[in-house]
Amino acid sequence: MNNNDCVLRVEDIHKSFGGKEVLRGITFDVRRGETKVFIGPSGTGKSTLLRCINQLTLPDRGRVWLDGEEVTNSGARINYFRQKIGMVFQNFYLFDHLTAVRNVELALLKVRGMGKAEAREKALIELRQVGMEDWADHYPAELSGGQAQRVSIARALAMDPDVILFDEPTSALDPELTREVLEVMKRLAREGMTMLVVTHEMGFACSVANEVLFMENGVVAEQGAPDLLLRDPRFTRMKDFIGRLDDRPGD
Amino acid sequence: MDVLSILIDWFPYLLSGVTVTIGLVIAALGIGIILGLPMAIGQVYGSRPVRSLIGVYVWFFRGLPILVLLFLFWFGIFPGIGLGHLPAFIVGAVVLGLRGAAYQSQIFRGGIQSVGEGQMIAARSLGMSRLTAIRSVILPQAMRIALPGWSNEYPNILTDSAVCYAIGVAELLTLASRIVAQTNVMMPIYLATAGIFIILNYGGLKILHGLERRVEIPGFGTGAV
Numbered sequence: 001m002n003n004n005d006c007v008l009r010v011e012d013i014h015k016s017f018g019g020k021e022v023l024r025g026i027t028f029d030v031r032r033g034e035t036k037v038f039i040g041p042s043g044t045g046k047s048t049l050l051r052c053i054n055q056l057t058l059p060d061r062g063r064v065w066l067d068g069e070e071v072t073n074s075g076a077r078i079n080y081f082r083q084k085i086g087m088v089f090q091n092f093y094l095f096d097h098l099t100a101v102r103n104v105e106l107a108l109l110k111v112r113g114m115g116k117a118e119a120r121e122k123a124l125i126e127l128r129q130v131g132m133e134d135w136a137d138h139y140p141a142e143l144s145g146g147q148a149q150r151v152s153i154a155r156a157l158a159m160d161p162d163v164i165l166f167d168e169p170t171s172a173l174d175p176e177l178t179r180e181v182l183e184v185m186k187r188l189a190r191e192g193m194t195m196l197v198v199t200h201e202m203g204f205a206c207s208v209a210n211e212v213l214f215m216e217n218g219v220v221a222e223q224g225a226p227d228l229l230l231r232d233p234r235f236t237r238m239k240d241f242i243g244r245l246d247d248r249p250g251d
Numbered sequence: 252m253d254v255l256s257i258l259i260d261w262f263p264y265l266l267s268g269v270t271v272t273i274g275l276v277i278a279a280l281g282i283g284i285i286l287g288l289p290m291a292i293g294q295v296y297g298s299r300p301v302r303s304l305i306g307v308y309v310w311f312f313r314g315l316p317i318l319v320l321l322f323l324f325w326f327g328i329f330p331g332i333g334l335g336h337l338p339a340f341i342v343g344a345v346v347l348g349l350r351g352a353a354y355q356s357q358i359f360r361g362g363i364q365s366v367g368e369g370q371m372i373a374a375r376s377l378g379m380s381r382l383t384a385i386r387s388v389i390l391p392q393a394m395r396i397a398l399p400g401w402s403n404e405y406p407n408i409l410t411d412s413a414v415c416y417a418i419g420v421a422e423l424l425t426l427a428s429r430i431v432a433q434t435n436v437m438m439p440i441y442l443a444t445a446g447i448f449i450i451l452n453y454g455g456l457k458i459l460h461g462l463e464r465r466v467e468i469p470g471f472g473t474g475a476v
Contacts, residue, residue: 054376056372056375056376079378079379079380080378081378082375082376082377082378083377083378085376086376086377087373087376089369089372089373091369093367093369093370093372093373094373095370095373095374095388095392096367096370096392096470096471097388097391097392097395097468097470097471106377106387106388107374107377107378107379110379110383110387111377111378111379111383138469139468139469139470140470141469141470142469142470152373155377156377159377159378
């Protein structure tokens with residue numbers, strides 16, 4: 001892999017909470033336009049890993065680079081890097097006091113210093129991207145979970161990020177709403193957005209991931225193209241895990 | 252002279268106290284919000300020394316009877332810092348305001364703490380500084396949550412303002428007692444005074460509830476139907 005191609009580099013990330021080591025040395029590179037999916041049992045540090053990348057959680061050890069610049073230990077410049085690293089949350093975290101379009105334009109106005117008209121125009125373009133332009137003037141309380149998540153994706157897109165981190169974006173949604181959010185994410189992946197996705201959606205992983213990282217006990221236990229991990233008999237742990245997923249009663 | 256004509260004669264004089272009372276209330280609410288809001292922010296987001304300092308302030312101003320506070324400032328603190336010449340109105344407004352700030356800071360603090368933690372996380376993830384996030388995301392929500400409780404400060408301060416009688420501010424109660432001294436008519440005068448307080452109370456709350464409705468947005472309703 002040549003260096004220009006590598007948009008994000010994560011090196012030896014460690015993190016403990018109250019003596020429990022949640023991340024025990026995670027390293028990977030992300031190429032521009034790539035979609036990486038993180039899969040694994042709950043409590044194996046997948047969400048913590050995403051938060052360590054944009055420093056919402058400070059890692060105990062390890063470094064993160066974005067486009068060759070170090071994100072870790074960057075002091076006040078972290079606010080610059082965070083504009084370049086979008087994030088989408090399990091519970092959407094839309095700004096509850098703002099309409100959809102104002103959710104998308106807020107950071108354009110307050111962080112990027114864009115003019116009102118320009119920010120509004122860009123926000124509407126991003127809402128159109130996720131099929132939410134007709135809901136621009138609705139408040140988060142008036143949106144379904146799927147709609148809210150699509151607005152939050154538009155909010156992340158508006159900053160023109162180099163990479164977007166998706167932290168279990170569909171875990172709070174029923175299957176119907178999950179599908180509408182995954183459709184948007186699949187399209188973004190096809191259009192060349194660089195994405196890191198923590199999810200339990202194997203269908204999504206198989207259809208769009210360039211690489212799947214199966215995490216267990218704070219380390220990457222298996223790593224490779226989805227096909228490989230699912231079919232190659234040398235890989236067993238992710239298959240075991242997925243087997244257990246399918247066995248869940250009543251699911 | 253019968254009671255009714257006394258009442259009619261003196262009513263305009265009594266009403267002139269309304270301006271002073273309203274002035275006290277507005278000044279006190281204003282001082283309260285100007286000091287109380289930053290104090291609330293400091294108490295939630297500040298460093299430990301900042302939080303303790305605000306804690307001491309709140310403890311002091313909530314811990315003393317308003318009349319004791321008023322006397323402390325009127326006879327002791329203001330003369331002590333060379334401001335003994337200030338008119339009683341100013342001293343009264345400042346004391347009501349300082350005390351109001353202690354109460355209001357706790358109302359705003361409750362509002363800030365009711366805003367979900369995800370709001371700050373989402374704001375920071377977009378590259379907002381903490382200050383921008385507080386100003387553009389946290390406070391607009393916190394204020395809406397706090398508004399009904401804050402409205403409740405209005406009747407508190409309105410009724411408290413009558414203690415300024417004790418230092419001779421020409422507010423409603425002071426004027427009423429002057430009229431009583433002049434005319435020897437007691438109950439009708441105090442009843443009229445009570446009536447004016449009730450009207451002020453009702454009118455003010457009406458305005459504040461109107462304000463609540465104006466800033467109401469989906470998801471931040473007061474639950475009133």
